[in-house]
Amino acid sequence: MTKRTVAYATLIGAILLFLPVLPVRAQGVLELHQPGTDIGHPVPRPEPIPPVPMPRPRPVPGPILPAQLTKLDVEVEIDGQVARTELDQTFKNPNSMRLEGTYLFPLPPNAAIKDLSLYIDGKPVKAEVVEADKARKIYEDIVRRMRDPALLEYIGRDLVKLRIFPIEPHQVRRVRFTYSQVLKRDFGMTEYAYPLAPRGRSAEPIGQITLTGSIRSDVPITTIYSPTHKIEFNRKGDTKVTFGFEAEDHCPAADLKIYYAVSQNDIGAGLLTYREEGEPGYFMLTIAPRNEIKSDKVMQKDLTFVLDTSGSMSGEKIEQAKKAFEFCLNALREDDRFNIIRFSTETERFSDALVHASPEKVKEAIEFVRDFTATGGTAINDALLEAVKRSGGQDRPHLIVFLTDGKPTVGETDEDAIVKNVTKANEDSARIFVFGIGTSVNTHLLDKISGGNGGVSDYVTPDEEIELKVSNFFAKVSEPVLTDVSLDFGAINVSKFYPTDMPDLFRGSQVMLIGRYKGSGETTVTLSGRASVEKRVFEYEVEFPKESDAADFLPRLWAIRRVGHLVDEIRKHGEDDELKDEIVRLGKKYGIATPYTSMLVLEDEGRVPVERFGRFDVHENFSRGVRAGGSGISPSVAPELFDVSSAPVATDALQAKSGEASVYAAEQTRDMKESTLVTAQYDAAENVKHVGSRTFYLKNRVWTDSEYDGKAKTIDVEYGSDAYFDLLSKGGDIGTYLALGTQVIFQFDDTWYRIIDSGE
Secondary structure, eight states: OOHHHHHHEEEOOBOOOSOOOOOOOOOOEEEEEOTTOOTTOOOOOOOOOOOOOOOOOOOOSSOOOOOEEEEEEEEEEEETTEEEEEEEEEEEOOSSSOEEEEEEEEEOTTOEEEEEEEEETTEEEEOOOOOOSOHHHHHHHHHHHHTOGGGGGGTTSEEEEEEEEEEOTTOEEEEEEEEEEEOOEETTEEEEEEOOOOOGGGOOOEEEEEEEEEEEOSSOEEEEEOSSSOOEEEEOSSSEEEEEEEEEEEOOSSOEEEEEEEOSSSEEEEEEEEBOTTSOEEEEEEEEEOTTOOGGGSOOOEEEEEEEOSGGGTTHHHHHHHHHHHHHHHTOOTTOEEEEEEESSSEEESOSSOEEOOHHHHHHHHHHHHTOOOOSOOOHHHHHHHHHHTOOOSSSOEEEEEEESSOOOSSOOOHHHHHHHHHHHOTTOOEEEEEEESSOSBHHHHHHHHHTTTOOEEEEOTTSOHHHHHHHHHHHHSSEEEEEEEEEOTTOEEEEEESSSOOOEETTOOEEEEEEEEOOEEEEEEEEEEETTEEEEEEEEEEEOSOBOSOTTHHHHHHHHHHHHHHHHHHHHOOOHHHHHHHHHHHHHHTOOOTTOSEEEOTTSOEEEOOOOTTOOHHHHHHHHHHHTSBSSOOOSOGGGTOOSOOOOOTTTTOOOSSSTTHHHHHHHHTTGGGOOOOGGGSOTTTEEEETTEEEEEETTEEEETTOOSOSOEEEEETTSHHHHHHHTTOTTHHHHHTTOSSEEEEETTEEEEEEOTTO
């Protein structure tokens, strides 16, 4: 290494082993500063010294703009429980002056780092890693000098620290290295996390993100899930999964996390929990059949397709619907049986009885569907009675796929009478899956039909493709593995869990049950159900802990599910003061936008926006929809069967769309598919932050815990003082609370603290 190279890149490493671990919430960042200011140099705590003459510093031409992370490439390889992560970051100096940079990256616990490189003029330069035993003082010094408490989340973590000089105006610098870690596995569930979300002044959009990876396991991988990002997962058999995520100009609101479960059982399960001491806990139980389950374990099934061909379905609607049904017919197995019923003013069936899906019969059925034309009224009652009466018995599951775009206009039109008629006639317990098209469907009616008959309802908005949505659904329910599913949690008391009724299990699908629990300790979770005429039972040994902070996204995820359930109850049965009050309480505590908390009024502190809904007033639209009797797009909360291939972040989660009144419920439900965690970009992130189960609102420039009533006595601590860092040394979650800003109100060990900043 030449002297010139050494002058270009000097590495100071600070790696602290075996300290208590806090959650990482910071992307690798590059702090720009004037050359020679020695950011992060460990210094003793400041003491009064007599003034001495100092040379006048050279004036700085304007404020220093933060470095721009223009490109981030991450490659992840997980083999068993060992993860290897290679990251490649490119930063740009947007300023018109030569600057020095300090690069910081938080490492996961006990990570082994190698191949650390700084790229200069396009060529990699190996940098020396120097261990230091004074990382805490480095943290504290940076916090003091840069007034950036976000770094306090690093306390207790290993740290990669690089000083880079010079960085010329508008020049880029590239950092690339690899680290390995052993992932922790509890109760069959393994977590991988990449610190993607920057905090504080570093929270700038990333120009381009590309993350690719693979997971290989000797034990079959059953469930796989990301609660934070829209990651595409592709299964390569039972023991390998590849995944990817790409984004441009993306400002991450959460670290990227992936959870996966492994099991030798035909149906695997994994458990995640979060619990604060002395409080009921939160849990998420994932259940999924193996991907390569034996064909004799897949149940034979009966399918009845019921298609609305009334006049309102004319044009593109009917053509897309026919293509969707054609896809479904081609996907049938030869030992399946099926029938088709089209309805408008009257009904017409393909066959008098269910027929086997032989190639000849499938071909005839496709021709039958292609001849459909859209005309006449909508005889919903007659069509569904025709479908349920022609069941094939209870020795195999009978699925009815019902597609309509309107309200009943022919024959029986009373909502309650139709529901009663269909439920009474459904003696063989056929599952009815409903697709409502457009914004004129009677969602009350369709939700009651599906919910009362073992199915779920989903709705296709005008900007969605009928063919794609129906065919995706059918691909997921085409191979049933277990029906009439039930769960028993043994000695653990679980409550307020969603979905409230367990759906059937299908190959390639997964169900996520989210709820609260009391009690603790080891227990046996028993899953039972029916495979054809045979009863099958699966047992899983798990532990519900007294205290757990691993899955800190669960409290808000549960609250989103709970709010969705309450909104659905109001939409079905009308507004109720108790339900409204609980929605408001949950919305405020967990920072969730609801029809009743699109703007939260927090005591005397003024109005704090939680969500931005464009030009729509969601509360007014929602209430008008309830009073109007439920017309509009508004599905019930039953996501497990409609989108189970991955767990996308709700990228347009609560954005109100044009249409009818119940827009909120539709968007809320759609984005809770696969128990999606709605991230902080939907929280008006400048005003709302989440730390574990706690929500903080920015009120008069102070980050305030939502549980603080303004009356509780607080202990005041000056930001950056000795008392401030002594408080930090108490450990626990304090570092994450202090990282919110220089003024914070929070509770720790039953004591309320107020961080004050006299410099503000």
